[in-house]
Amino acid sequence: MNLATSSTGPVRATMDDVARHSGVSLKSVSRVINGEPHVSATLRAKVEAAIAELKYVPDAAARSLAGSRTFIIGLLLDNPSPNYTMKVQKGVYDAVRAHQYHLRIDNVDSSVPDDEFSAQLEALVRNSRCDGFVLTPPLSDNLLLLDFLDQSGIRYVRIAPALEKSRGSGIVIDDAAAAAAMARHLWDLGHRRYAIMRGPTAHMAAARRRDGFIEELKRLGLEHPVIEIDAGFSFEGGIRAGDSLLASGLRPTAIFAGNDDSAAGVMAACSKAGLKVPDDISVCGFDDSWIARSVWPYLTTVYQPIEEMGHAAASLLLRRDEPESALHRLDFHLVVRDSTAPPPQA
Missing domain, CATH: 1.10.260.40 (lambda repressor-like DNA-binding domains)
Structure with a gap:
């Protein structure tokens, strides 16, 4: 025509x-x-x-007037990993654009006192005029934020929720099972002395990864305790945690970091200490972000479908026939590269 x-x-x-x-x-x-x-x-x-x-x-203006909607979807972030945020942004943007909506991206700081956080939320809702929000971890489990959105009558979809999972729609993977798969990979290589670099305490997915990794090693028969150090989810945090571990005199043969950024930092700390990865020590991460193939050796990691999770979350938000408590699970898989190998002989 x-x-x-x-x-x-x-x-x-x-x-x-x-x-x-x-x-x-x-x-x-x-x-x-x-x-x-x-x-x-x-x-x-x-x-x-x-x-x-x-x-x-x-015509966005006409649609807004006709349906009392702004045709703007908000993406809320509070994550130190640029690799994670870039991927989730792309997934959400692609879904929003396909539905002729606009995307607004906001970073909020959930670590501040509650009254200050509430003020952030009130200003955000007042100025953004969004029809709904995609919440990323750790905001997905921030009960103050969830209460605020519920009381304001604003729709939302949560990525990787851990608390009150029946509260609203959400997109998840099985973090514990993914970390358990990594534990089995290292165990099968012959490792028996492990360290784990924990993620942020407010990030419930990080806690699930820690628990899944350690519980699987216990099930396999590990006799030595796993060394645990806080690293957060940043490259700098990984360097600090790696320096602390190696300076302590404790020498695991394998280190599992909660995400790829901190794993790359651990690899840098190993290099500073004169250790070769994986000849002297194996290092692995989680996410399969671009940094996993920007370091050498390439990083063994867990593929988390971050972009797909963002796309699915935004698509759920835009579908008005979706049950309010629907929880959708996406798949993960292990990506074995060059940063893990059998432990060195004593």
Whole structure:
């Protein structure tokens, strides 16, 4: 179908054009565009095909006035890892853009006192005018934030929730099982002396990884205690934790870090101490972010589908027929590279 051309250029397609081209009513087109529930797959496919062919772009202002919505989705972050935030941002952005919405990204500091955090939230909601929020860890488990959004009547979807899992929709992987898989990999290589670099205390997924790793080693029959050091989720935290561990005189043969950033920092600390990875000590991480292939040797890690989790969370938020307590689980897998090997002989 060709649209008419005026003296100033091609005429912009309208909802009427989409309705005529797809052979459905104007109301049906509106329901598809606005993401309303109970729209059949056949109807949605017809309308979306017409939208694509006509290159129709919805008028955001008109949609907002008609439905009392702003067509803006907010992404809330409080994570020190740039690798994680870049991936989750891309996933959320792709989903939001596909639904003709706009994305607003905000960083909030949940470590401040409650009254200060509440003031941040009030200012955020007042200024952002978002139709809903995608919450990333550790904000996914911040009960003050969840209470605030519930009381304000604002919809949200949580990524990697650990507390009150039935509270709202969420996207998760099995962090404990993923860390257990890494423990089995190191055990099968022959390691029996381990250290773990713990993530932030407010990050519940980090706690699940720690527990899954240690419990699996106990199940396999480990006799020595696992050395535990706080590293956070940053490269600098990994260096500090690695320096502390190696200066203590304790020498594990394998180190599991809570994410790739801190694992890369641990590798830097090993290099400073004159240790070769993996000849002298094995190091592994979690996430499979770009930094896992930016260090040498390449990092053995757990692939967490961060981008897919962001996309799925935003898609859930935009689907109005989704049960409020739906929890969706995505898959992980182990990525074995060059930073792990059998332990050196005594």
